[in-house]
Amino acid sequence: MKKLTILTIATFLLAYLSQSAGVFAAETPAAKAPAASSSMDKMWGESVGPQGIEKSARVALFRDGNYGMFIHWGLFSSLGGQWHDQTFYGIGEWIKRQMKISEADYMALAKDFNPTNFDARGIARLAKESGMKWIIITAKHHEGFAMFQSANPFNIVDASPFHRDPMKELAAACREQGLGFGFYYSHNQDWTAPGGTGGPKTNVDGTPATFEQYFREKCFPQVKEICTQYGPLNYIWFDTPGDMPENLVKELAAYVRQAQPGALLCSRVGYGMGDYASKGDMEVPPRNADGLWESCDTINDSWSYAWYDQNWKDSREILHRLVSTVARGGTYLLNIGPDGLGHVPEGATNSLLKAGAWIKRYPQVIYTAGASPWGHALAWGDATTQSNKLNLVVFNWPQDGRLFLPGLQTKIISAGVISGGKLSRVKWVAHGTWMELQVPPAPADHPASVIQVTLSAAPVADQTLGVYPNIASTLLVEFAEVSKAEKNQLNWMEKFGEWKQMTQAGNWENGGSAIWTVDVAEPGHYQVDLNHKGEGRLVWRIETDEGFKLQNQQNSATVYHTYPFGLLPFAKAGKHTLTVSLVAGDRAKASLSAVHISPME
Numbered sequence: 001m002k003k004l005t006i007l008t009i010a011t012f013l014l015a016y017l018s019q020s021a022g023v024f025a026a027e028t029p030a031a032k033a034p035a036a037s038s039s040m041d042k043m044w045g046e047s048v049g050p051q052g053i054e055k056s057a058r059v060a061l062f063r064d065g066n067y068g069m070f071i072h073w074g075l076f077s078s079l080g081g082q083w084h085d086q087t088f089y090g091i092g093e094w095i096k097r098q099m100k101i102s103e104a105d106y107m108a109l110a111k112d113f114n115p116t117n118f119d120a121r122g123i124a125r126l127a128k129e130s131g132m133k134w135i136i137i138t139a140k141h142h143e144g145f146a147m148f149q150s151a152n153p154f155n156i157v158d159a160s161p162f163h164r165d166p167m168k169e170l171a172a173a174c175r176e177q178g179l180g181f182g183f184y185y186s187h188n189q190d191w192t193a194p195g196g197t198g199g200p201k202t203n204v205d206g207t208p209a210t211f212e213q214y215f216r217e218k219c220f221p222q223v224k225e226i227c228t229q230y231g232p233l234n235y236i237w238f239d240t241p242g243d244m245p246e247n248l249v250k251e252l253a254a255y256v257r258q259a260q261p262g263a264l265l266c267s268r269v270g271y272g273m274g275d276y277a278s279k280g281d282m283e284v285p286p287r288n289a290d291g292l293w294e295s296c297d298t299i300n301d302s303w304s305y306a307w308y309d310q311n312w313k314d315s316r317e318i319l320h321r322l323v324s325t326v327a328r329g330g331t332y333l334l335n336i337g338p339d340g341l342g343h344v345p346e347g348a349t350n351s352l353l354k355a356g357a358w359i360k361r362y363p364q365v366i367y368t369a370g371a372s373p374w375g376h377a378l379a380w381g382d383a384t385t386q387s388n389k390l391n392l393v394v395f396n397w398p399q400d401g402r403l404f405l406p407g408l409q410t411k412i413i414s415a416g417v418i419s420g421g422k423l424s425r426v427k428w429v430a431h432g433t434w435m436e437l438q439v440p441p442a443p444a445d446h447p448a449s450v451i452q453v454t455l456s457a458a459p460v461a462d463q464t465l466g467v468y469p470n471i472a473s474t475l476l477v478e479f480a481e482v483s484k485a486e487k488n489q490l491n492w493m494e495k496f497g498e499w500k501q502m503t504q505a506g507n508w509e510n511g512g513s514a515i516w517t518v519d520v521a522e523p524g525h526y527q528v529d530l531n532h533k534g535e536g537r538l539v540w541r542i543e544t545d546e547g548f549k550l551q552n553q554q555n556s557a558t559v560y561h562t563y564p565f566g567l568l569p570f571a572k573a574g575k576h577t578l579t580v581s582l583v584a585g586d587r588a589k590a591s592l593s594a595v596h597i598s599p600m601e
């Protein structure tokens, strides 16, 4: 699928790009024309080297653990999203660039950086109790400040009154707790080192600074330091390779492989040198993906601490995103941002621990779990697998006690709701090609209940989207066949750096359509709602292969909104097509993201 940005977003980004002196402009996917998709890969770095390592012991922690902690912590944490009396809204670690703070002013922050509340053991315990299996922390972010003992003087031990090496403490604490450990290192961007991307273009003596010089004098020596001072590492998480020369990326990767043979490199090292693919920031994909991959996400909006950012994900949202990632076949890396004193905000701690308590009750849902046989989320939740077992994770419990499994093709041997660690057996009946589990009317647990289904073999399911008789279904454009309209994946940000994604169908030609194939469990009348945007009045039509047709005129807004459309009948259960087309309106501006189908009360 093409990654394309709509004009409004590009315009919005241009405002940022002109502020950010080119660095983010060069690497921000939403700012790119579609032709630049190769450099987008460099930014999000999804391409990886030759695969086939999925089964090796080196990847066991990543492959089986499925859940890790990411930590963004640096000098920027002491600013907390505010420079003097001005708040910077966006990912806090970008404050130097976005607020145009001079090198001198920024570097001077180090002399007051004294994170005396930093408690490595406390953080490692938090990760462990939250159900996470490793920690990856920013050793050096784009700001250029080393959070470890380094020969380069701009580091926490030598330049701050703290005089401790928190990375040493955290590496030891992780080992004590049996957690994996790794470093984030910004290899390309360095905003305070002469020659680093986004950094000063000249040396202190006025001579021109080159990237090669930054690489030889700072980047490579520091990567050597992190690879030799902290024991065996599980990860080196390089980020934003951008236009870094290929030979230097290769040299760095080769060194890490030799110095830390057990460490995995994420694809953001660049040039396909990674062991596993890193999805776009904050992206949980809607479809299963093969190979080793990771979604990195953050618990609020910013990666690093920002005093105003109280938009914490609650335990339900964390679990939903974690389970969805594992069900799609990936690994979830969830970030926290300790403040300038080293303290982890309560908003983060509370949600993480609640989610962790749930994981303790259902470890089989996450650890060593495989992807869902359905290939996408289901109306009531999602599914992960353990050989012949399905773990059904029900976030929207069906109040009529009927839990529907669309197109399950493997024979059920037994099924039960897990409650208080015990399995309460449930009955099941076939419902055409669907299976119906007869469950109690109330959920067994919060924020999600788990039903274990044992099958005669590894689960196989028809991946057609289901229309459920007792719960609303969402048909995303992602899953539609789109013709005479453009199906695009949008990546955009509302503040700065907090990425959002969706797939839309826009730029509708006359006769354009989005067609979904659906599997309807029961005939009946269903309420249909459309999620779209555009300008002015739009006339949409929905028709099915049974000849039923609905048409409605809706006003539209410039942002996506769900509009009630009408009642649509399905005369027969089974597979149908549902076609949405734009009959009249501003075709260039209209775009569609989803259809919602709900059973009538």
Ligand code: FHN
Residues within 6 Å of the ligand: 043, 091, 093, 094, 239, 240, 281, 296, 303, 497
């Ligand atoms: O620019 C960084 C950003 O600050 C943050 O570290 C994220 C985490 O994935 N990576 C880069 C943007 O993708």
